[in-house]
Amino acid sequence: MKTSWRSASLVATAAGVMVFATACGQDNTTTPSSAAQNVGATAPAGIGSITNPSASTGAANGYGADGSQASSSPAAVAPAGKLTIASNPDLGKVLTDGSGLTLYRFDADTANPPKSNCDGDCATTWPPVPAGDATAGAGIDKSLLGEVTRSDGTKQLTVAGWPMYRYAKDVNAGDVNGQGVGGKWFATAPDGKKATLAALPGLSVRKDAKLGDIIVDKNGMTVYRFIKDKAWPKVVSNCTGDCLVKWPAVAEVASSDTKGIVKKGLMGFTRPDDGAKQQTVNCWPIYTFSGDTKAGDTNGQGVGGTWYAVSPEGKLVGAPSN
Known part of the structure; x- marks a missing residue:
């Protein structure tokens, strides 16, 4: 001044x-x-x-940032494949699936014991990641990978106990449109913790x-x-x-x-x-x-x-x- x-x-x-x-x-x-x-x-x-x-946001209903349901996408049923680590300029290291799509965790879930609290319409916007063929890529501790049985009987991938999801509004590899939605959804770091803004x-x-x-x-x-x-x-x-x-x-x-x-x-x-x-x-x-x-x-x-x-x-x- x-x-x-x-x-x-x-x-x-x-x-x-x-x-x-x-x-x-x-x-x-x-x-x-x-x-x-x-x-x-x-x-x-x-x-x-x-x-x-x-209006109700993702913090209350588990939907997207504006409270609306996102349409279903192929990511909803795609296998996890070999998990990889992507570098994001804002979030640092972020866990992705075999297609490069960001994996998210939900604050309303629990890790010990693992439990998913995202069902119904929430799971349409945030498709659970199947546990079946998930493997750990370079730099990822395979001992952190696990699974949880969902209410519909399907097996969902967990990382350090946290159930993993994709975001239906992420279209391209590297997208992080779900970061911070509703104050409860966060990209996952390689150790299973939240990836947060620098x-x-x-x-x-x-x-x-x-x-x-x-x-x-x-x-x-x-x-x-x-x-x-x-x-x-x-x-x-x-x-x-x-x-x-x-x-x-x-x-x-x-x-x-x-x-x-x-x-x-x-x-x-x-x-x-x-x-x-x-x-x-x-x-x-x-x-x-x-x-x-x-x-x-x-x-x-x-x-x-x-x-x-x-x-x-x-x-x-x-x-x-x-």
């Missing part, structure tokens, strides 16, 4: 508008119109369409296949901006009340705890509605989205025509005008 920047001061209006004087501009308090706040619960047709964030800084940059370079938080969750907020010549957050339930404010992050983010305008401010510290990038307040259930999701992109992912410079990504 340049030494010529002025320290932040806060002014709250009766409408709960957040305004502060920083390097972002002078302290000019204005009250937005009643239409200024747009929670963005519904995306315009064809842009960022999502399921209701309050530690991330408070804010960093992720290359998204569709959006390019975007900012993510310490959990790998996509960061968004609200186009009805303001940064120049004053900073204003127009997301309050119910809006903050759907779009939680990103807490203040130390400048030293960021990677790849442009430092200018990288600062926090105190929200007058609840006293919490919120982070800004290029003086724009930033948020996450309750409809994103796992790292890498971008379900908030374009929602309501007002919410967009953020570039490392703090610009809106993919907005009609920036």
Whole structure:
């Protein structure tokens, strides 16, 4: 932060508008119109369409990330074959089957004794891996491989006691679309433990296949901006009340705890509605989205025509005008 920047001061209006004087501009308090706040619960047709964030998710019903059942695929009955170890840039070493498809474990299961609690529709989205011909490939301890008898009498592969599954939405070898779904499904490490995301800084940059370079938080969750907020010549957050339930404010992050983010305008401010510290990038307040259930999701992109992912410079990504 340049030494010529002025320290932040806060002014709250009766409408709960957040305004502060920083390097972002002078302290000019204005009250937005009643239409200024747009929670963005519904995306315009064809842009960022999502399921209701309050709907049941994989954490509750064992389905996919959006609570829907995935269609059956050949992977549902394919043999395990020789298990292999794949290297994932985010998760490190991940266990895969003979076709290169990622193997997952379910937190609702138990390993001692082994027991699968994914049946019916859950097992359609998360096909159990047959135990029959499974063998240990290079680097895998064959003593960790076992089996459990499912409720339908079939034998399911276990690794270190944990029942193994594929994810019906993984199409290609190396896909890890099931990682973190519902907060209960995780790719399996070669020792049977969860493969987890490497530690991330408070804010960093992720290359998204569709959006390019975007900012993510310490959990790998996509960061968004609200186009009805303001940064120049004053900073204003127009997301309050119910809006903050759907779009939680990103807490203040130390400048030293960021990677790849442009430092200018990288600062926090105190929200007058609840006293919490919120982070800004290029003086724009930033948020996450309750409809994103796992790292890498971008379900908030374009929602309501007002919410967009953020570039490392703090610009809106993919907005009609920036």
